[in-house]
Amino acid sequence: GDSVTQMEGPVTLSEEAFLTINCTYTATGYPSLFWYVQYPGEGLQLLLKATKADDKGSNKGFEATYRKETTSFHLEKGSVQVSDSAVYFCAMIIQGAQKLVFGQGTRLTINP
Amino acid sequence: DTEVTQTPKHLVMGMTNKKSLKCEQHMGHRAMYWYKQKAKKPPELMFVYSYEKLSINESVPSRFSPECPNSSLLNLHLHALQPEDSALYLCASSRLADYNEQFFGPGTRLTVL
Numbered sequence: 470g471d472s473v474t475q476m477e478g479p480v481t482l483s484e485e486a487f488l489t490i491n492c493t494y495t496a497t498g499y500p501s502l503f504w505y506v507q508y509p510g511e512g513l514q515l516l517l518k519a520t521k522a523d524d525k526g527s528n529k530g531f532e533a534t535y536r537k538e539t540t541s542f543h544l545e546k547g548s549v550q551v552s553d554s555a556v557y558f559c560a561m562i563i564q565g566a567q568k569l570v571f572g573q574g575t576r577l578t579i580n581p
Numbered sequence: 582d583t584e585v586t587q588t589p590k591h592l593v594m595g596m597t598n599k600k601s602l603k604c605e606q607h608m609g610h611r612a613m614y615w616y617k618q619k620a621k622k623p624p625e626l627m628f629v630y631s632y633e634k635l636s637i638n639e640s641v642p643s644r645f646s647p648e649c650p651n652s653s654l655l656n657l658h659l660h661a662l663q664p665e666d667s668a669l670y671l672c673a674s675s676r677l678a679d680y681n682e683q684f685f686g687p688g689t690r691l692t693v694l
Contacts, residue, residue: 501682503682505685511687512585512587512669512671512686512688513624513671513673513685514685515682515683515685518682558623562681562682564679565679566679567612567629567631567637567678567679568626568637569624569626569683571623571624572623573622573623574622576621
């Protein structure tokens with residue numbers, strides 16, 4: 470079946486460190502891929518997306534590249550800030566489907 | 582206007598109460614969704630409306646009753662809930678139901694006593 474697997478958290482980093490959160494997917498069809506971020510006490514915000522192989526999504530210094538050969542969509546940021554502390558969800562939707570499939574979420578804490 | 586709004590932000594209700602959650606979007610989106618999110622878990626899909634018609638019900642108990650009065654509004658009517666129904670209820674919308682990114686509201690934090 471369709472599924473998304475994220476690296477287990479929690480992840481704790483110091484400010485200005487490099488961030489990678491791994492995400493891989495298993496899809497029966499052709500997916501679009503997303504990263505959502507959820508700050509404490511809030512809803513989900515769409516962080517970035519990619520709709521076809523080799524697309525790179527980027528926003529607020531975060532990047533992720535759609536790698537069809539490795540079925541991956543890893544989230545990266547070169548220099549994290551305390552304000553990036555949140556839960557990050559990798560998600561996909563299969564063409565023709567109506568349902569977002571989420572990973573389990575990765576809690577990120579950035580210390581000053 | 583590029584946001585999804587939800588009211589109320591917080592709701593406390595007893596098991597015999599009837600209450601409603603409301604969601605609104607003015608982005609011209611034709612698909613709207615209800616999700617339930619428990620602590621430290623991803624959102625779980627409950628219902629999908631496409632062009633104001635219910636297209637997906639993820640086997641949700643009948644004590645949750647969705648309604649889509651028009652393309653901008655989505656309600657979730659609650660009746661005879663259980664304490665285990667306490668959660669964050671998220672509304673989302675997308676341009677179309679098929680293959681489009683979804684935009685989420687801030688959620689309603691529901692506590693059932």
